[in-house]
Amino acid sequence: MNAHIITIGDEILIGQINDTNSMWLAFELVKLGISIDTIITIHDKKEDIINTLTVSLKKVDIVIMTGGLGPTNDDITKSTLAEYFNSKLSFSNDIYNNVLSFLKKRGVKTNDLNKLQAMVPDKALVLPNMQGTAPGLLFEQNNKICISLPGVSSEMKGIMNEFGFNAIKSRFDLPFNFYHTTLITGIGESQLAERIADWENTLPEEISIAYLPTPGILRLRLGMTGKDRIFVENKVNAEIDKLKLLIPELIFGENEQTLENIISELLIDKNATVSTAESCTGGSIAKTFTSVAGSSKWFSGSVVAYSNDIKNRFLNVPMTIIEEHGAVSQQVVELMAMGGRKQLKTDYCIATSGIAGPDGGTDDKPVGTVWIAIAGPDFVIAKCFKFGKEREINIKRTTIASLNMLRKALL
Amino acid sequence: MNAHIITIGDEILIGQINDTNSMWLAFELVKLGISIDTIITIHDKKEDIINTLTVSLKKVDIVIMTGGLGPTNDDITKSTLAEYFNSKLSFSNDIYNNVLSFLKKRGVKTNDLNKLQAMVPDKALVLPNMQGTAPGLLFEQNNKICISLPGVSSEMKGIMNEFGFNAIKSRFDLPFNFYHTTLITGIGESQLAERIADWENTLPEEISIAYLPTPGILRLRLGMTGKDRIFVENKVNAEIDKLKLLIPELIFGENEQTLENIISELLIDKNATVSTAESCTGGSIAKTFTSVAGSSKWFSGSVVAYSNDIKNRFLNVPMTIIEEHGAVSQQVVELMAMGGRKQLKTDYCIATSGIAGPDGGTDDKPVGTVWIAIAGPDFVIAKCFKFGKEREINIKRTTIASLNMLRKALL
Numbered sequence: 065m066n067a068h069i070i071t072i073g074d075e076i077l078i079g080q081i082n083d084t085n086s087m088w089l090a091f092e093l094v095k096l097g098i099s100i101d102t103i104i105t106i107h108d109k110k111e112d113i114i115n116t117l118t119v120s121l122k123k124v125d126i127v128i129m130t131g132g133l134g135p136t137n138d139d140i141t142k143s144t145l146a147e148y149f150n151s152k153l154s155f156s157n158d159i160y161n162n163v164l165s166f167l168k169k170r171g172v173k174t175n176d177l178n179k180l181q182a183m184v185p186d187k188a189l190v191l192p193n194m195q196g197t198a199p200g201l202l203f204e205q206n207n208k209i210c211i212s213l214p215g216v217s218s219e220m221k222g223i224m225n226e227f228g229f230n231a232i233k234s235r236f237d238l239p240f241n242f243y244h245t246t247l248i249t250g251i252g253e254s255q256l257a258e259r260i261a262d263w264e265n266t267l268p269e270e271i272s273i274a275y276l277p278t279p280g281i282l283r284l285r286l287g288m289t290g291k292d293r294i295f296v297e298n299k300v301n302a303e304i305d306k307l308k309l310l311i312p313e314l315i316f317g318e319n320e321q322t323l324e325n326i327i328s329e330l331l332i333d334k335n336a337t338v339s340t341a342e343s344c345t346g347g348s349i350a351k352t353f354t355s356v357a358g359s360s361k362w363f364s365g366s367v368v369a370y371s372n373d374i375k376n377r378f379l380n381v382p383m384t385i386i387e388e389h390g391a392v393s394q395q396v397v398e399l400m401a402m403g404g405r406k407q408l409k410t411d412y413c414i415a416t417s418g419i420a421g422p423d424g425g426t427d428d429k430p431v432g433t434v435w436i437a438i439a440g441p442d443f444v445i446a447k448c449f450k451f452g453k454e455r456e457i458n459i460k461r462t463t464i465a466s467l468n469m470l471r472k473a474l475l
Numbered sequence: 476m477n478a479h480i481i482t483i484g485d486e487i488l489i490g491q492i493n494d495t496n497s498m499w500l501a502f503e504l505v506k507l508g509i510s511i512d513t514i515i516t517i518h519d520k521k522e523d524i525i526n527t528l529t530v531s532l533k534k535v536d537i538v539i540m541t542g543g544l545g546p547t548n549d550d551i552t553k554s555t556l557a558e559y560f561n562s563k564l565s566f567s568n569d570i571y572n573n574v575l576s577f578l579k580k581r582g583v584k585t586n587d588l589n590k591l592q593a594m595v596p597d598k599a600l601v602l603p604n605m606q607g608t609a610p611g612l613l614f615e616q617n618n619k620i621c622i623s624l625p626g627v628s629s630e631m632k633g634i635m636n637e638f639g640f641n642a643i644k645s646r647f648d649l650p651f652n653f654y655h656t657t658l659i660t661g662i663g664e665s666q667l668a669e670r671i672a673d674w675e676n677t678l679p680e681e682i683s684i685a686y687l688p689t690p691g692i693l694r695l696r697l698g699m700t701g702k703d704r705i706f707v708e709n710k711v712n713a714e715i716d717k718l719k720l721l722i723p724e725l726i727f728g729e730n731e732q733t734l735e736n737i738i739s740e741l742l743i744d745k746n747a748t749v750s751t752a753e754s755c756t757g758g759s760i761a762k763t764f765t766s767v768a769g770s771s772k773w774f775s776g777s778v779v780a781y782s783n784d785i786k787n788r789f790l791n792v793p794m795t796i797i798e799e800h801g802a803v804s805q806q807v808v809e810l811m812a813m814g815g816r817k818q819l820k821t822d823y824c825i826a827t828s829g830i831a832g833p834d835g836g837t838d839d840k841p842v843g844t845v846w847i848a849i850a851g852p853d854f855v856i857a858k859c860f861k862f863g864k865e866r867e868i869n870i871k872r873t874t875i876a877s878l879n880m881l882r883k884a885l886l
Contacts, residue, residue, distance in 0.1 A: 073685075074683070074685050074698075075685055075687045075694075075696065076498070076501070076514065077501055077510075077511040077512075077513075077514060078501055078502065078505045078511070078654060078696075078698070079497075079498045079499060079500070079501030079502025079503070079504075079505060079511075080498075080502070080656065080687060080694065080696065081498070081687055081689065082493060082494075082495055082498045083493075083494065083497075083498075083514075084493055086490075086494075086516075087487070087490045087492070087493045087494075088490060089490070090487070090488055090489055090490030091489065091490025091491070092490070093490075094489045094490060099488075100488040100489070100490075101488075101517075101518070101523075102488075102515060102516065102517055103487065103488060103494075103515070103516040104513060104514070104515045104516070105497075105513065105514040105515070106512075106513055107512070108685075112512075172663065172665075172666065173666075175665060175666075175669045176669075177665050177668055177669065178665060197665070216688060218863075218865060218868065243489060245491065252583065254583075254586060254588050254589060254608070255583065255584075255586075257588055258586045258587075258588065272485070274485050274486055274519075276486045276491055276492055277627060278492065283486075283491065285486065285489075285491065287485075287489070340758075340779075342758075345762075345765075346761055346762055346764065346765025346766075346770075346774075347753075347758030347759070347760075347761030347762040347765065347777055347779065348758070348762045348765075349758075350757055350758030350761075350762075350779045351756075351757055351758040351759045351761075351762045353757065354756075354757025354758060354759075354779075354781065354831075354870070355757075355866075355867065355870070357832070357833055357834070357866055358834065359757075359781075360781055360782070363757075363781055364781050364782035364784065364785055365778065365779045365780050365781045365782055365785040365789075366758055366777070366778070366779035367776065367777070367778060367779075367789075368751075368758065368761045368765075368776045368777035368778075368779065369776050370765065370770075370771055370774055370775055370776045371771070371775035371776055373775065373820070374775055374776040374819065378776075378778075378789070408785065409784070420765075421768070422768050423768070423769065452629075454629060455766075455768055456766065457629070459765070459766070
């Protein structure tokens, strides 16, 4: 079963916002055994919507469309779809009441635009929106379906999770798509490819492979489609087992795991706590930890010590050491980790100090030079990394390398 | 002049990574006066690449393609394009030397896969890659062009900035596209639409308008295309001037400005410094500040006080006050801001305390309740916000609201 995702929005075509909806939809649809042939973004124009939909409904059975359902004048998807599917717009009391009760809960006054949101095409099945005011719409024609969703991410997700995916499952007999991703850190794409070339060359033909590099993390994805779920899973898992024996030290997890979630589990298991003492990462590690729901169980806080004065007063790093070795040095980062651990009263502490760029580099310590230390109950370890020239990427890679060092220390 | 952007990559179609390259390319091409008709993502399959390219080259003059140029087996774009444009692949010594010197600088060993990257189609103009190993390729046919770029973001951007955009400018006579975005915070989409309805209804027909909502920030974009740059800019700017008189208190900036960059300028002007004392935002505000290059001039550090013990010991908030009013209260957040300002020795301090969710809510203080305080040289202000149920969005909205409160305090 194949699908197209169509995103409607000038704002994406002029590069003003990113289309994150399609990524989420693709991920969820693939889990249902649906292959996405194409993701396409088009203008908020009637002609473009109609042409694209016509082509898509010829090629695939399922079309998911996002955007252009809002209350403002630039939103034309609903009227265009009504016309395309020979449907009339009529006022729905049920939907208007939903809109009113949603706005009331938020303490927002209603206006005439909200009435427009209760106008729905009479041939569409309405998929209620519990997070907002514009409902989703499902049209059926010749055993094919088109689902239209609002562009606001939380609303689109809510409608699909509560109604959309069930509507698809109940209408189609879906095959089984299996994907497994191995999460790897500490090696580049070419180097990994060389190291696992023999394994890759003997992969069964029906298993696809893809290298997915992002700053600091390389994801290696195997995929296979089939009718028998157990057979497909076993076939892919057998290859993953071989890979794990080949590069055990480079693998930190799989699929949707994240370093922060793995660390969360390890710390909860050990009944231990962590803190951070961050210079060049400027709070990025703390922010990553606190993105985990329930992190207050094992994360108590951080000192972001951007200035040397704060390294000294809050983390007890002597000014003489900073002056002698520089803030970006093994000595300072180890003292930051030990000082942070003691002052913040945690079992472990991560410290970072580096030159994120674009300025501040020297011949000795060019932009991208970063020291990371981990202090634990009976140890302190430090490591120097040489990253690149881009500030944002350096902060990201330092954050990932820090989390991976802590993960290894916890094992 | 119109263009299509084609992204090649299974990883996007299974929802594993986001297509951020297209956003960047669209933004830069629009600045050159090129309209993007469509952004399309397709599989790493020869047939799909050829079919999509055939359709695109019928419709538009410029096709930009990213992905599938890497050294591994799943990368087939180069050989497919060579075939499409009747070109032979031949080994280029120049490019091989580029690859060798790039890898040497990084201290990486070369392997046979790197030799493959020096094979180029003889009819293509090579666009050198200074950030990586796979060069860009430009094909010309019937006065139309197709540029193929690697999918790694920094390499793609480097090739376009150094060679690609100039190659386009030298080949086409480009019109003038003007877009202006007004940055708005503190109001929802429907409410804003109602408030500015009269202004919107009298906009000249040739000016397009779009509402672009993101969590915490609403962007209102006006656009116009024409031959005369001054005429177009004046026409759009006259409408923006009217808008500014209508909603002065809701506008915080324009175009690519960010709250953190505006704050950076305000603090540098005042020769003042800021710190943060963060509970529910967990380092997110500090991370936002330190994303600004040169922020060490005005940002010295933060205390991420996730636990009450750290609020007490590092920020001097008495435990009795926390017990009496709860950590999420006006009293505590004001004391955090004042304590942070004093302890971190800065002119201003932002403090946050709230219930980000998904747990921890009560009837009195449901998930989404957030207190924000700003302490300055002679004042402390606090405000309570009621956000929603999603942890990530609550942290994001708290960060934006905090920055906006600081911006207003600095004005």
